[in-house]
Amino acid sequence: MLIEKPTRLLLAGLSLLLSASAWADFSASPEEARGIAKEAYLYGFPVVEMYKTLYTQAVDKPGSNFKAPFNQIGNTARVFTPKDTAFVTPNSDTPYSFVWMDLRSEPMVLTLPSIAEGRYYSVQLIDLYTQNFAYLGTRSTGNKGGHFMIAGPDWNGQQPLNIDRLVRSETNIAYALYRTQLFDEKDLGKVKKIQNGYKVQTLSRYLGQPAPAAAPKIEWPKPTANMSDSPELFRYLNFMLGFAPAQDVEKDLLARFAKIGIVAGQPFDLKALSTEQRKALEDGIADGKAEFATFKKDKVDTHQVPSGDLFGTRDHLKNNYLYRYAGANMGIFGNSTDEAAYMGYFVDSTGKPVNGARHSYTLHFAKDALPPADAFWSLTMYDGKSKLLVANHMKRYLINSHMLPTLKRDADGGLTLYVQHSEPVKDKKSNWLPAPPGPFYAVLRIYLPKPEVGNGQWALPPLTPVN
Incomplete structure (x- = not known):
C-alpha cells in the first residue's frame, strides 16, 4: 500500500517522538x-551471567544443559565433565542438583532426607545478584534432613508449624544449588538414592491447600x-x-x-x-x-x-x-x-602466569600439612580460556583427599603432585593432574575448612615450575 509523503513524514516524526520519549x-x-x-x-x-545459567537450565528445554522447569528439581547423577558448560569453574567432586525458584506467588518448601554422617552435602541458596543468602546441609542444618521454606520479598504469610526454618530471599527468583559428595564410582548408586530424596513443592501443595493466583507469565529474552x-x-x-x-x-x-x-x-x-x-x-x-x-x-x-x-x-x-x-x-x-575455601593457582612461584605449553609444575604438601578440612579437599584443573574442565585421556579432572590411598607419598611422608600436560613417568602417574597445552588455572577447594585455613596458620604451598 502506498503512503502519501505528508503521512510518511508524520509517521516518521511520531517515531522519533516516541523514541525520544522512551x-x-x-x-x-x-x-x-x-x-x-x-x-x-x-x-x-x-546478574546477567546468572541469567545465562537460568535460561540454559530452566527455560531452554531443547538445550543440552536443561535441568528442570521452574519450581522442580533437576538431578545430575554424575560429576561434571568438560562437556558441562552451563557455568564456569564447576567442581567435579559433588554431583549437582538444581532448583530455579519462582517465588512471586508463594514460597517453596525444600525437603531434605536424612543422610549418613560422614557424607558432605549442601544446598546453597543464591539470589539474582549471585549473593549466597543462606545454606542448608551438613554445616548449617546437619545431616538429619527436614523441611525448609524459601520465601520471596513480597510474601507476608505465617510460617507453618512443621517447617524447620523459614529463609527469606530479597529477590523473587532464586536458585538452590545442591552438592552431594561422591566418594568414588561405586558410590554413585547411594548418591542417586540421596538425590531422589530431595523434594521440592510449592507451599500450597506441601500443605494440601488451593494454590494462590498464578503470577504473570514471563517472556524470557533469548541470550x-x-x-x-x-x-x-x-x-x-x-x-x-x-x-x-x-x-x-x-x-x-x-x-x-x-x-x-x-x-x-x-x-x-x-x-x-x-x-x-x-x-x-x-x-x-x-x-x-x-x-x-x-x-x-x-x-x-x-x-x-x-x-x-x-x-x-x-x-x-x-x-x-x-x-x-x-x-x-x-x-x-x-x-x-x-562452607568452602577456594585458593586459585593463576601464577607460579615466580609470579608468572601458569601455562602447560611452557612448563611442568610440582605442588608439594609437607608431611602433616595437607589442606585442613572437616569435610574434604580437592585440586581441580581448568582451561585458562574457556574456564571449563580440561579433557584428557585419563578423564581425570582433579585430585582430592578421597584419592589419598591411591597416591604415592614422598619418602618423608609428604605429598607431591605433578601438574603438567605431558604424561609423567610411571612412578609419578598416580599423582598427575593433567593440564592443557596452554594457559590454565587450578583451584584448591577446602570444604568445611578448619580454623587454621582462615587464621593463616596453614600456608598454601606454591606451584613450582620444573626446569
Whole structure:
C-alpha cells in the first residue's frame, strides 16, 4: 500500500517522538555516562551471567544443559565433565542438583532426607545478584534432613508449624544449588538414592491447600553471544531487576543508573542511542574490565584478597560490586567462606602466569600439612580460556583427599603432585593432574575448612615450575 509523503513524514516524526520519549531518562553527558556505565557493568555482570545459567537450565528445554522447569528439581547423577558448560569453574567432586525458584506467588518448601554422617552435602541458596543468602546441609542444618521454606520479598504469610526454618530471599527468583559428595564410582548408586530424596513443592501443595493466583507469565529474552561484554548487558539487567525489588541501600545508586536508561523492568533499546551515547557505554564497560584485570593481577593472583571475600551474603560483601563481579567472573556460584575455601593457582612461584605449553609444575604438601578440612579437599584443573574442565585421556579432572590411598607419598611422608600436560613417568602417574597445552588455572577447594585455613596458620604451598 502506498503512503502519501505528508503521512510518511508524520509517521516518521511520531517515531522519533516516541523514541525520544522512551529515552528521555538518558540524561547523562557522555563523560558522566561513561562513569555510570562502568559502575553499572560491574554491578550488573553477575546478574546477567546468572541469567545465562537460568535460561540454559530452566527455560531452554531443547538445550543440552536443561535441568528442570521452574519450581522442580533437576538431578545430575554424575560429576561434571568438560562437556558441562552451563557455568564456569564447576567442581567435579559433588554431583549437582538444581532448583530455579519462582517465588512471586508463594514460597517453596525444600525437603531434605536424612543422610549418613560422614557424607558432605549442601544446598546453597543464591539470589539474582549471585549473593549466597543462606545454606542448608551438613554445616548449617546437619545431616538429619527436614523441611525448609524459601520465601520471596513480597510474601507476608505465617510460617507453618512443621517447617524447620523459614529463609527469606530479597529477590523473587532464586536458585538452590545442591552438592552431594561422591566418594568414588561405586558410590554413585547411594548418591542417586540421596538425590531422589530431595523434594521440592510449592507451599500450597506441601500443605494440601488451593494454590494462590498464578503470577504473570514471563517472556524470557533469548541470550545473545555478547550479552555480558557489551552494552547489550544493560537490556538483560533491566529485565532481571524487574524481579529484584530495590534495596534502600541502593536507591541512590539505581537513581544514578537511570541516567543511562537502566530502570528495573523497562526496555533498553540500543538502537535508540546516539553513536556518542553508545560509545560512552562501551568505554565505561572497557574501564570496568580494566579495573578488574588490575585487581585480579595485584590482589587475587597474589592471594592478598582471598576467595572468601568474593562470595557471600549482601552484608558479607558490603556491597563491594568489584568483589562480587570478580567472584562471578572467575567462579560464579562459589561457596561462602564458612562452607568452602577456594585458593586459585593463576601464577607460579615466580609470579608468572601458569601455562602447560611452557612448563611442568610440582605442588608439594609437607608431611602433616595437607589442606585442613572437616569435610574434604580437592585440586581441580581448568582451561585458562574457556574456564571449563580440561579433557584428557585419563578423564581425570582433579585430585582430592578421597584419592589419598591411591597416591604415592614422598619418602618423608609428604605429598607431591605433578601438574603438567605431558604424561609423567610411571612412578609419578598416580599423582598427575593433567593440564592443557596452554594457559590454565587450578583451584584448591577446602570444604568445611578448619580454623587454621582462615587464621593463616596453614600456608598454601606454591606451584613450582620444573626446569
